[in-house]
Amino acid sequence: MKRRIIAEHIALLLALLLPAACAPKQAAPVPAETPAPVIALVSEHDGGVIRLNDEVITTYWETDFADSLAYLKDNCFKSTYEAHDGQDLQLRWSGGTAPYTVEYATDPDFQTAVSLTTERDRIRPGDLFPRTAYWYRVTDADGNASAVGSFISGDEPRIILARERVDSSGVKNVRDLGGYAAAGGKTVKYGMLYRGGMFLYPNGTANKTHRLTDYGRAVIGRWGLKTEIDLRDDTDFGGQTEAAFENCAYLRVTYRGYTSIFPSDTATDTVYYDERSPEAFRQIFSLLAEEQNYPVYFHCLIGQDRTGTLAYLILGLLGVDFEDITKDYELSAFSAVGSMNREKDWKYSGNGVPAGTHHVDRVWETMNTMMLHYYGAESGLLSDAVANYLLRECGITEEQIASVRNILLEN
Numbered sequence: 001m002k003r004r005i006i007a008e009h010i011a012l013l014l015a016l017l018l019p020a021a022c023a024p025k026q027a028a029p030v031p032a033e034t035p036a037p038v039i040a041l042v043s044e045h046d047g048g049v050i051r052l053n054d055e056v057i058t059t060y061w062e063t064d065f066a067d068s069l070a071y072l073k074d075n076c077f078k079s080t081y082e083a084h085d086g087q088d089l090q091l092r093w094s095g096g097t098a099p100y101t102v103e104y105a106t107d108p109d110f111q112t113a114v115s116l117t118t119e120r121d122r123i124r125p126g127d128l129f130p131r132t133a134y135w136y137r138v139t140d141a142d143g144n145a146s147a148v149g150s151f152i153s154g155d156e157p158r159i160i161l162a163r164e165r166v167d168s169s170g171v172k173n174v175r176d177l178g179g180y181a182a183a184g185g186k187t188v189k190y191g192m193l194y195r196g197g198m199f200l201y202p203n204g205t206a207n208k209t210h211r212l213t214d215y216g217r218a219v220i221g222r223w224g225l226k227t228e229i230d231l232r233d234d235t236d237f238g239g240q241t242e243a244a245f246e247n248c249a250y251l252r253v254t255y256r257g258y259t260s261i262f263p264s265d266t267a268t269d270t271v272y273y274d275e276r277s278p279e280a281f282r283q284i285f286s287l288l289a290e291e292q293n294y295p296v297y298f299h300c301l302i303g304q305d306r307t308g309t310l311a312y313l314i315l316g317l318l319g320v321d322f323e324d325i326t327k328d329y330e331l332s333a334f335s336a337v338g339s340m341n342r343e344k345d346w347k348y349s350g351n352g353v354p355a356g357t358h359h360v361d362r363v364w365e366t367m368n369t370m371m372l373h374y375y376g377a378e379s380g381l382l383s384d385a386v387a388n389y390l391l392r393e394c395g396i397t398e399e400q401i402a403s404v405r406n407i408l409l410e411n
Contacts, residue, residue, distance in 0.1 A: 038144035039100075042092040042121075045151035052128055052156050054088035057334060061156055065323040068330065076333035085173050085335035086161030089153070092122040096140030104128075104136040108148070114222065126161030127219055128153050129190055130179055157331060158190065162216040170216045172197045173303040173335035177311060177328070183319025183383055186409040191223065192294050193408065195311050197303040197337060198232065199244035212244055220297075221245065229253070229284060229298035231306040251287060253280035257309035258367045263393060266374055281394040284310065289400040291407050302337040312367070316386040317401065318408055322368055329364060 051058050056075055063071050075082075091102060098119045105113040106129075116123055128134065132153050138146040158179065163170025174197065178190030199212045199220075212220075228243040233254040243250035255261060255277040264273045287293050300306035308329045315325045368382070375392065377384040390396040 039096040039138050039146035040094050041146050041149045044149050047150045050151045051154040052087045052089050056084050083336035087126050090124050093138045096144050097142050101139045104134050108135050130156050162219050164215050170213045172337050173332050180320045180324050189410050194297040195307050196299050198299050223295050225295050227293045227296045231300040236301050253283050255280045257306045258363050278394045285396045289403040304332040316382045319383040
């Protein structure tokens with residue numbers, strides 16, 4: 001993966017966490033014995049680099065792109081299905097009296113602290129940023145405080161735990177689109193674009209499995225969302241007319257996705273053209289061109305097909321390469337809903353991505369081939385092809401494209 005993580009960055013973070021080792025040594029008086037703290041940190045990480053996700057996701061992320069099909073077959077199809085959508089890092093302690101207050105922050109003075117409460121002796125924060133130094137501490141109901149622990153989060157996808165692990169309730173398949181290497185040596189910003197499954201199940205149904213629970217509302221509420229983009233159509237959106245969060249704008253547009261976004265008179269390989277696509281993308285990218293609309297969460301029903309198509313266009317426009325975009329796309333296969341659309345007898349390409357030849361049967365690689373063929377420039381870059389598609393088919397302007405790139409990329 002062409003991720004922007006370098007040894008110097010980790011070394012700098014470690015230097016911030018570890019005590020200086022070069023100061024002159026002086027004899028010191030032997031301190032009087034003090035009682036052990038009431039609360040002891042079991043997961044004291046001593047400033048080390050700790051992975052955020054479980055072994056299945058971490059291994060997938062480190063697997064060569066060409067080997068992804070074999071890994072997906074072993075871990076993501078219905079016969080071997082298990083959900084992995086959520087950070088696995090757990091903070092644990094012993095002693096004290098419940099309930100406990102857990103604080104974690106990106107500064108040692110806890111000026112940026114997030115505070116969580118739990119009755120248990122462990123907690124998963126669920127939405128930590130990769131490549132970031134963290135400090136944490138625990139206080140019990142009697143005011144007893146633990147020592148301060150610290151760690152550095154690893155270089156992994158930011159998959160958000162927005163559902164309860166003890167049952168299947170809550171928002172699923174949620175992740176941050178930040179962290180990818182993009183054009184011009186830049187990186188996609190974290191905390192700006194989130195993708196995932198629906199917040200609210202279609203109104204009037206008794207299904208309680210897919211819904212925004214109190215747990216998910218607390219996690220997602222910390223992001224300060226400004227816009228919810230709903231890609232569901234009249235058959236599955238269930239009558240939602242406003243955003244799931246207060247002070248958040250709501251836009252509902254739709255399209256079928258994949259190769260159906262290409263006009264039949266332009267891309268002769270298109271079997272089914274969804275005429276709603278140009279207007280949907282015009283509204284979406286016009287919104288993305290205005291900085292006050294961020295952070296943005298976009299979703300369809302389960303956050304895979306229509307959501308994956310939009311993520312392809314956004315990341316492609318920013319200059320993220322197709323392999324990284326595909327790695328992100330296939331993360332849906334590891335989610336709590338990922339197995340419902342995967343069978344071992346599907347037609348897959350040699351790279352392990354869906355490559356059928358007709359309309360929306362997850363023709364992921366075909367979509368990319370057609371984008372490059374019909375809209376590609378002499379540069380051969382996907383970013384130029386997506387820009388041409390938006391300009392030619394969707395009425396997006398050069399100024400809007402430049403604005404989207406400026407807002408979402410950083411050095």
